[in-house]
Amino acid sequence: MEIRKAKKDDIEQIKIILDRNFDEIMSEYHSKAIIEKYKSYNTLESLSNQLTWKVVYVAEQNDIVVGTGAFVDFGNADKHKYSVSNLYIMPEYHSQGIGTRIFNNLLFDAKNVNASSFHVPSSRNAISFYEKCGFVIDEMQSDTEDEITWLTMQL
Numbered sequence: 001m002e003i004r005k006a007k008k009d010d011i012e013q014i015k016i017i018l019d020r021n022f023d024e025i026m027s028e029y030h031s032k033a034i035i036e037k038y039k040s041y042n043t044l045e046s047l048s049n050q051l052t053w054k055v056v057y058v059a060e061q062n063d064i065v066v067g068t069g070a071f072v073d074f075g076n077a078d079k080h081k082y083s084v085s086n087l088y089i090m091p092e093y094h095s096q097g098i099g100t101r102i103f104n105n106l107l108f109d110a111k112n113v114n115a116s117s118f119h120v121p122s123s124r125n126a127i128s129f130y131e132k133c134g135f136v137i138d139e140m141q142s143d144t145e146d147e148i149t150w151l152t153m154q155l
Helices: 008-024 032-041 044-050 098-112 124-133
Strands: 002-005 055-061 064-073 082-089 117-122 136-143 148-154
Touching: 002 098, 008 032, 008 044, 008 055, 008 064, 008 082, 055 098, 064 098, 082 098, 098 117, 098 124, 117 124, 124 136, 124 148
Parallel strands: 082 117
Antiparallel strands: 002 055, 055 064, 064 082, 117 148, 136 148
């Protein structure tokens, strides 16, 4: 298993990973409208563009991309908001430690920029994963419209 930075050649596989999670996993926890909204935000073009402003990683096993996750600053120059973004694993590879391995790279990036806190906008089904990583639900960042829960980790 190799964790590496994503390349343009990985975008189609990243999209498949996201779409499969939206359709096969998240659809059990989220409304159809939200699933369609997330899919519309994650087109091939937008995912390719994200390579220019996020640090996107992939997990590759036997030359197959099986997971992805990104480190991003959703804040601004005056107030950073370092966050996890689009951390997804192919459904058949869930619970094998791949998400944790990608997350550890993202956490390393957060510590490398001297972040005092780290955030994640979590789907309902992933809250327990992030809590196991050390995040706590952030009541100050409610986002019920998008059916996500923000969690924060103090570094």
